[in-house]
Amino acid sequence: MIEKTSSGAKKVEKRYDFILLFDCLRGSPNSNPDTNGPRLDNQTMFGLVSDVCLKRKIRNYIAEAMKGVPGYRIFVQKGVSLETYQAEPYQKLEALKDKEKKQKKDKVDKDCISMAREYMCREFFDNRTFGAVMATTAFNCGQVEGPVQITFARSIDPVFPEIHPITRMAYTTEEKRLGTNGETEMGSKTIIPYGLYQSYGFISRNSTGFSEEDLAILWKALLNMWDMDRSASRGLMATQKLVIFEHESSLGESPANKLFDLVKISKKEGVEFPRSFSDYNFSIDEKNLPKGVKLTVL
Numbered sequence: 001m002i003e004k005t006s007s008g009a010k011k012v013e014k015r016y017d018f019i020l021l022f023d024c025l026r027g028s029p030n031s032n033p034d035t036n037g038p039r040l041d042n043q044t045m046f047g048l049v050s051d052v053c054l055k056r057k058i059r060n061y062i063a064e065a066m067k068g069v070p071g072y073r074i075f076v077q078k079g080v081s082l083e084t085y086q087a088e089p090y091q092k093l094e095a096l097k098d099k100e101k102k103q104k105k106d107k108v109d110k111d112c113i114s115m116a117r118e119y120m121c122r123e124f125f126d127n128r129t130f131g132a133v134m135a136t137t138a139f140n141c142g143q144v145e146g147p148v149q150i151t152f153a154r155s156i157d158p159v160f161p162e163i164h165p166i167t168r169m170a171y172t173t174e175e176k177r178l179g180t181n182g183e184t185e186m187g188s189k190t191i192i193p194y195g196l197y198q199s200y201g202f203i204s205r206n207s208t209g210f211s212e213e214d215l216a217i218l219w220k221a222l223l224n225m226w227d228m229d230r231s232a233s234r235g236l237m238a239t240q241k242l243v244i245f246e247h248e249s250s251l252g253e254s255p256a257n258k259l260f261d262l263v264k265i266s267k268k269e270g271v272e273f274p275r276s277f278s279d280y281n282f283s284i285d286e287k288n289l290p291k292g293v294k295l296t297v298l
Contacts (some may be wrong), residue, residue: 002200004174005086007209009212009213009214010211010212011206011209011210011211011212011286012147012203012205012210012211012212012214013098013205013217013250014205014246014247014248014249014250015200015202015203015204015205015247015249015250015251015252016202016203016215016244016245016246016247017200017201017202017203017244017245017247017252017256017259017260018201018203018222018242018243018244019198019199019200019240019241019242019244019260019263020054020150020153020198020199020200020201020222020239020241020242021196021197021198021239021240021241021243021265021277021282022140022153022196022197022199022226022237022238022239023194023195023196023237023238023240023276023277024192024194024195024197024234024235024236024237025193025194025199025231025236025237025275025276026191026192026193026194026235026236026237027191027231027232027234027235027236027237028161028190028191028192028235029047029049029053029192029195029197029233029234029235030048030049030050030053031190031233032083034222036190037163037190038159038161038190038191038192038195040159040287042156043216044158045158045159045160046154046155046157046158046159047154047155047158047192047195047197048154048155048269049152049153049197049199050152050154051150051151051152051199054150054153054199055126055130055150055195057127057219057221057225057226057229058126058129058218058222058225059074059075059076059077059125059172060225060228060229061220061221061224061225061228061229062125062126062217062221063075064223065217065221065228066125066217067082071122071123071124071125072125072133072217073124073125074124074125074126075087075120075124075126075127075132076132077171078201082134082136082137083137083139085120085124085139086116086120086134086137086139086140086141087139088114088119088120088123088133089139089141090112090114090139092119092219093115093116093119094268097249112140113135113142114142116139116140116141116142117134117141117142117143117144118209119141120132120134120141121144121208121209123208125214127144127146127208127239127293128144128146128206128208128209128210128214129146129147129208129210129214129218130146130148130149131143131144131145131146131208131230132166135282137190144207144208145208146153146206146208146210147203147204147205147206147208147210148201148202148203148210148218149201149202149203150199150200150201150202151199151200151201152199153197153198153199154197154198154199155195155196155197155198156196156197156200156265156280157267157274158195159192159193159194159195160192160193161191161192162190162191162193163188163189163190164188164189164190164191165186165187165188166184166186166187166188166189167184167186167187168184168185168186168187169184170185171185172185176223179263181257189233191233191235192284193273193275194273194275194276195272196240196274196277196280197267198265200256200260203215204250205250219242219244219298222239222242223239223242223298224239225239226238226239236244236292239251240277241282241297241298242297242298243263243284243295243296243297244295244296244297244298245259245293245294245295246294246295246296247293248292248293248294248298249292249294253290253291253292253293254290254292254293258290259289259290259293261281262284262285262286262288262289264281264282264283264284264285265280265281265282266280267279267281268280268281269279
C-alpha cells in the first residue's frame, strides 16, 4: 500500500466530484479518426469529446509543466514503448535484481510485481492518477485502478459541422504539378461554428499514492491544458468553468448525480445559435448543497 508519493505529500483520502465545462470556437475539438470530422452522437447531433482525448491533454500539460520534477513523468506518451518504462524497476531496484537471479523471468513472484507496481506509481503521474495495465510485457508491473475517472464530454446543445473547401498552392508530387495545368489542389476542413461541452469527473480514495499535491496540479491542468495543445484544426478552445464538489469523507455525503443536477446551464433568452460562453446562463443551486459537501468554482 502506497501512503505517500516520492515528494512525501499525503495521499488523497476524500471523495471529489467535478464538472468540466470547455468550449470550441470554429474548430474540431476531437476529430473522429474514421471520418476526420468532429465526433457526434449521430441520433441527436450533440458533439462528443472522448475521455481519452481529455486525459491526453492532461498528460501533455503535466509533461511540460512538471518537466524534470521527480515523480511527474508520463507513462503513456508518443514515441515510447511501454515496455521500456516497465523494465525500469527490474533494472533499478536491487531487491528485484536479487529476486530475478533466483528465478526464471516468466515466474516473477507477487512480491516482485508489487514492488514494480509501487515504483511505477511513484515515478509516473498518469499511472497513479488514471491507473494502468502493466502486465502485458515481459516486465510484469501488475495493474492499478486509478482514483481519477473522467467521462466522455457532450455538448450542451447540438452542433452542426460545416465542411469548408480549401486550396493549396503547393503540389503533393511532381506528377500532380505537371498534370494539373497550373491549377491549385483542393481539399476541405470540417469544423463546428461553436460548441460548449460538459464532462464529469470523479476522484476516490486510492491505493496508488495520488496525493494532495497531485490533486492541486490536476486542477491546474484542467484549467490550462488547452493552452499547451494549440492547433489550427481545433480552433479556439478554453476551459470556461471547473465546478468541484469536495466531500468530507471518502464515501461521500451525496450521490454525484444529485450534485451535478445543482448546476444549471441554458441558452439566454433570444439566443438561437450560441457562439460564445456569454450566450449561456450558468448558475448553481447552492441553497440545496448537501451538508458535508464544499463547493469550489474555478
